[in-house]
Amino acid sequence: MIRGIRSVAIGFTALDAAADFFEQVWHLDRVGSQPDAVYLRGTGPYHHILALHRRPSSGILRIVFDVEGREGIDRLYSAICKSGCANVEAPGSIGAPGGGYGFGCLDPEGRGLAFVTDVSDHLDQGPLADRVRKITHVNLNSGEADQSLSFFAEILGFRLVDESIFRFLRCGSPDHHSIVLAKAPDATLNHIAFEMPDLDSVMRGAGRMRDNGYPIEWGVGRHGAGNNVFAYFAGPEEIPIEYTAEVLQVDDSYVSHGPEYWRFPPGRSDQWGVTSPRSARLHRIQQLYRFDPKGYCVTDND
Numbered sequence: 326m327i328r329g330i331r332s333v334a335i336g337f338t339a340l341d342a343a344a345d346f347f348e349q350v351w352h353l354d355r356v357g358s359q360p361d362a363v364y365l366r367g368t369g370p371y372h373h374i375l376a377l378h379r380r381p382s383s384g385i386l387r388i389v390f391d392v393e394g395r396e397g398i399d400r401l402y403s404a405i406c407k408s409g410c411a412n413v414e415a416p417g418s419i420g421a422p423g424g425g426y427g428f429g430c431l432d433p434e435g436r437g438l439a440f441v442t443d444v445s446d447h448l449d450q451g452p453l454a455d456r457v458r459k460i461t462h463v464n465l466n467s468g469e470a471d472q473s474l475s476f477f478a479e480i481l482g483f484r485l486v487d488e489s490i491f492r493f494l495r496c497g498s499p500d501h502h503s504i505v506l507a508k509a510p511d512a513t514l515n516h517i518a519f520e521m522p523d524l525d526s527v528m529r530g531a532g533r534m535r536d537n538g539y540p541i542e543w544g545v546g547r548h549g550a551g552n553n554v555f556a557y558f559a560g561p562e563e564i565p566i567e568y569t570a571e572v573l574q575v576d577d578s579y580v581s582h583g584p585e586y587w588r589f590p591p592g593r594s595d596q597w598g599v600t601s602p603r604s605a606r607l608h609r610i611q612q613l614y615r616f617d618p619k620g621y622c623v624t625d626n627d
Contacts, residue, residue: 326397326482328497330460330504331371331441332389333517335564336380336617343377343561350537351519351560352456352530357422364422367457367519370450372423374460374519378620383562385514386620387429387437388463390481393497394442398427401440401481405430408480417624419444429621433472434512436465437621452522455529461520461553461572462502464491466509466612473506486579487550489587501551501573514614516557516565523570524554530568531556543603546595547571549587555595557603563610 337343344363347353353365353375361379366372371391378386392398402416412431419425419441427441452458467473474492477483483494486502493502507515521527531541534556542565544556552573560566589595594602 326392326401326497327440328391328393329500330388330463331391331444332374332376333460333463334376334378334386334389334437334620336378336382336384336386336620337562338380338383339562340377340379346561347375347377350533350539351566352533359421362421366447367459368450368453369459370446370448371459372444372446374457376421380617383564383614384617384620385437385614386617387439387623389427389439389441389623390496391444392427392440392442395426398440398442402428404480408476412618412621414622414624419623420625421623427623429623431618431621433476434467434469435618436512436616437618439621439623441623454522455526455533457519457521457568459520460517461500461569462505462518464505464507464515464518466511466513466515467506468509468511470506470508473512477504477506485581486575487582487587489550489584491550493550495575499574499576501553501575501579509612511612512616513612514565514616515611516567518553518555518567518569520572521568521570527554527556527568527570534558542607543594544600546600547597549589549596550582552596557607559606559610563606564614565607565610 356366357364363377364373365375414428416428423444425441425444429439486495487493492506494504553569
């Protein structure tokens with residue numbers, strides 16, 4: 326039912342500055358706005374992949390998943406209600422730019438999730454050099470990793486693809502993973518990964534970030550599980566974001582591997598072995614962003 330991550334909604338105290346960054350430096354395009362919100366698209370079909378909201382404190386509001394059809398929405402709603410989640414929004418029309426039909430909920434660790442379909446997506450799509458296509462995955466810190474894994478797998482239909490120090494979960498997309506779970510003290514955001522069309526685009530994007538005063542916090546390198554190229558940054562208000570490319574494409578014949586398989590030799594943090602370990606700043610901000618407990622709703626036009 327779930328085909329991938331459609332968008333992420335984030336709260337910023339300085340909305341205009343965040344919007345300027347994601348348009349001018351990160352290279353997304355504005356496709357809509359409301360009094361206290363800005364909506365930005367990539368080069369893929371999704372109406373928007375990022376929703377920026379003015380908030381009194383920074384935080385992540387929700388992860389929005391693309392679902393196949395209204396029947397898929399209704400089946401997910403039923404399954405989530407039966408799972409015992411306390412905060413589940415009734416499915417309905419979405420008043421934000423792009424429209425659609427869906428609902429939001431809080432998962433067992435209090436993360437805002439939403440599920441939508443029938444959005445007015447774009448016909449002009451296709452990879453463009455140095456431009457983000459979509460959000461390919463979101464990495465989530467988890468204080469109750471086993472409980473979260475059960476929820477994503479048994480209720481939402483994700484599959485555990487690989488396990489290193491992280492758990493990599495795949496949905497209906499051929500992408501190796503769409504959700505990553507990291508064992509941690511609390512349920513916070515680890516990072517959001519934006520897909521570029523190729524390695525050269527990641528390198529150009531990393532250079533543009535440095536030109537604009539955003540140093541590379543980790544990378545450029547190539548991960549083990551997922552095989553994707555990466556470069557990590559602290560974005561506006563220190564939100565942890567990643568440019569990535571060349572994510573491994575898999576199907577049901579893919580053979581999963583455990584932590585021992587993905588262990589790097591001492592001194593390495595990626596396949597190539599040419600990048601330094603992640604910065605102290607990245608380590609800090611990968612625990613910083615919490616989910617707004619009231620930010621999961623998608624039918625209130627926010």
